[in-house]
Amino acid sequence: MKAAHKLIVITGATGTGKTTVSGYLRDNYRIHRVMTHTTRPARTGEKNGVDYYFETPASFATKHFIEKVTYAGYEYGSSHESLEKNWTKHPFLSIVLDTKGAITYVRELPKEVVVLFLTIDNPTVLKDRLLSRGDDPAMVAARLKSPEYKRDLTLPNELKPFATVIKNDSWDEAREQVDQFMKTLALKSCVLARIDLEQK
Numbered sequence: 001m002k003a004a005h006k007l008i009v010i011t012g013a014t015g016t017g018k019t020t021v022s023g024y025l026r027d028n029y030r031i032h033r034v035m036t037h038t039t040r041p042a043r044t045g046e047k048n049g050v051d052y053y054f055e056t057p058a059s060f061a062t063k064h065f066i067e068k069v070t071y072a073g074y075e076y077g078s079s080h081e082s083l084e085k086n087w088t089k090h091p092f093l094s095i096v097l098d099t100k101g102a103i104t105y106v107r108e109l110p111k112e113v114v115v116l117f118l119t120i121d122n123p124t125v126l127k128d129r130l131l132s133r134g135d136d137p138a139m140v141a142a143r144l145k146s147p148e149y150k151r152d153l154t155l156p157n158e159l160k161p162f163a164t165v166i167k168n169d170s171w172d173e174a175r176e177q178v179d180q181f182m183k184t185l186a187l188k189s190c191v192l193a194r195i196d197l198e199q200k
């Protein structure tokens with residue numbers, strides 16, 4: 001793996017805009033998202049292989065995960081194979097994870113991982129965002145009561161050295177912060193790519 005390869009881990013509480021940011025990186029910077037697996041049922045409009053690999057508990061158990069977590073009663077996991085396969089084609093990748101998974105990635109890949117932590121000043125609007133996204137109201141209620149949701153509202157200490165905080169009260173402001181982050185990352189990666197070349 002080359003030092004210039006970067007994995008942008010996008011994390012934060014449910015509804016804060018992780019999927020929106022990963023879509024923005026794909027559309028504006030051609031940054032491909034590493035797909036993860038879940039036993040959660042697909043929401044209206046979500047597709048297998050596009051949003052997640054949707055698994056049954058039995059099929060989930062057959063996969064080889066770098067890490068897996070339980071979030072609001074369902075299982076989620078990401079594999080080494082998926083990451084390595086994508087890295088051969090794309091030097092920059094993104095992955096959307098809860099903060100527990102993000103901590104595993106900064107431990108495993110401290111040179112490659114950079115973290116975007118999504119947050120908003122007033123989390124009470126998150127319920128409306130989830131309902132407007134079309135989530136089932138009972139699922140929203142269960143999710144907002146979960147310990148994982150409460151935990152992911154705060155940036156964990158382990159992630160602080162790796163993290164850029166993106167405040168997403170307004171998408172215009174969040175987008176500017178993401179663009180600024182990408183400028184800095186591109187500059188750092190140019191320097192690292194040069195070191196990779198010099199070491200050949």
Ligand SMILES: Nc1nc2c(ncn2[C@@H]2O[C@H](COP(=O)(O)OP(=O)(O)O)[C@@H](O)[C@H]2O)c(=O)[nH]1
Pocket residue numbers: 011012013014015018019036037038040067068069071076077078096097098099100101102
């Ligand atoms: N650790 C870990 N977290 C994941 C993985 N895939 C998704 N997640 C996280 O699981 C949480 C729940 O995801 P989801 O049900 O799609 O809800 P959302 O956050 O409201 O879009 C989110 O924090 C995701 O970032 C994974 O493979 N590993």
Ligand SMILES: Nc1ncnc2c1ncn2[C@@H]1O[C@H](COP(=O)(O)OP(=O)(O)O)[C@@H](O)[C@H]1O
Pocket residue numbers: 012013014015016017018019020021129130132133168169170171172174
């Ligand atoms: N700044 C914003 N203002 C209002 N709605 C937003 C904003 N950012 C994202 N959304 C919407 O809020 C919902 C949740 O965002 P999403 O990216 O799916 O969050 P997450 O992946 O973190 O759960 C989506 O319907 C999205 O379009």
